[in-house]
Amino acid sequence: MFKTRPASSLLSSTRLALSAPRSSITAPASRACSSSSRNTTSRPHPHAPPPQPRSYSSWPRKMPDQDISMYLRQSHDHVFESNRSWAAEQKSKDPDFFKKLSEGQNPEYLWIGCSDSRIPAEQITGLEPGDAFVHRNIANLVCNTDLNAMSVIEYAVQHLQVKHIVVCGHYGCGGVKAAMTAKDLGILNPWLRNIRDVYRLHEKELDAIKSEEERYDRLVELNVIEQCRNVIKTAPVQQSYAKNKFPIVHGWVFGFKDGLLKDLEINFEGVLADIQKIYNLTDK
Numbered sequence: 001m002f003k004t005r006p007a008s009s010l011l012s013s014t015r016l017a018l019s020a021p022r023s024s025i026t027a028p029a030s031r032a033c034s035s036s037s038r039n040t041t042s043r044p045h046p047h048a049p050p051p052q053p054r055s056y057s058s059w060p061r062k063m064p065d066q067d068i069s070m071y072l073r074q075s076h077d078h079v080f081e082s083n084r085s086w087a088a089e090q091k092s093k094d095p096d097f098f099k100k101l102s103e104g105q106n107p108e109y110l111w112i113g114c115s116d117s118r119i120p121a122e123q124i125t126g127l128e129p130g131d132a133f134v135h136r137n138i139a140n141l142v143c144n145t146d147l148n149a150m151s152v153i154e155y156a157v158q159h160l161q162v163k164h165i166v167v168c169g170h171y172g173c174g175g176v177k178a179a180m181t182a183k184d185l186g187i188l189n190p191w192l193r194n195i196r197d198v199y200r201l202h203e204k205e206l207d208a209i210k211s212e213e214e215r216y217d218r219l220v221e222l223n224v225i226e227q228c229r230n231v232i233k234t235a236p237v238q239q240s241y242a243k244n245k246f247p248i249v250h251g252w253v254f255g256f257k258d259g260l261l262k263d264l265e266i267n268f269e270g271v272l273a274d275i276q277k278i279y280n281l282t283d284k
């Protein structure tokens with residue numbers, strides 16, 4: 001099993017792992033407070049110098065209240081500035097872009113990924129709006145009692161008729177690390193216990209790996225494989241495949257070191273046949 005860390009280091013590392021990289025916090029504050037057309041009397045003079053960029057170590061407790069206010073306003077406004085730029089760019093490339101989007105969606109992929117902010121499905125794959133129906137949660141889990149995930153799968157398969165379902169995990173997953181730490185994490189306990197169950201299923205293999213980092217990496221892969229099995233256990237996937245020969249289920253893992261996806265090469269038909277010995281939900 002994994003080492004138990006002291007409670008204090010666990011809490012901070014778990015928060016860190018589940019949150020955005022802190023370097024991004026300085027970005028909006030370093031931009032001049034430009035551009036917002038909204039009129040609020042509480043704002044500083046438009047030519048007032050922007051607050052000094054803050055380092056992670058000064059956030060948030062050591063930052064003066066007025067700087068926090070300004071930071072929050074700027075980081076909020078930045079999203080709308082970016083949105084206007086993006087919309088203008090799309091329209092300049094294709095004047096009918098939004099007309100086509102408004103006509104409906106016909107995505108090829110259902111993407112089930114981790115909520116981690118560093119792995120945006122479309123950006124790392126080059127997919128465009130309309131290409132992927134996306135569902136994300138902590139540690140890319142597919143639980144049969146999760147109405148959200150089950151609804152997403154049913155809608156994607158039966159109504160959108162996606163051709164591929166991808167479960168994408170990532171090395172260095174904070175959810176997987178938190179799950180393997182001896183600590184009461186409150187409401188996260190039942191969610192993360194699914195990962196402990198993956199460990200239990202593959203205990204021999206994982207215990208034989210000496211390096212802790214390599215053991216975590218392998219647990220990330222095994223978690224993806226088990227979640228693929230959970231997708232294949234669902235009625236919509238089994239019934240659609242029996243009728244249409246799609247969707248196919250894939251297990252991928254994203255690596256931060258090189259930004260590349262690793263295909264775990266799930267043998268979909270083999271796994272389906274194996275699963276249907278017990279979990280068959282078709283009439284055949």
Ligand SMILES: [Zn+2]
Pocket residue numbers: 114115116138139140170172173174175176
């Ligand atoms: Zn993750």
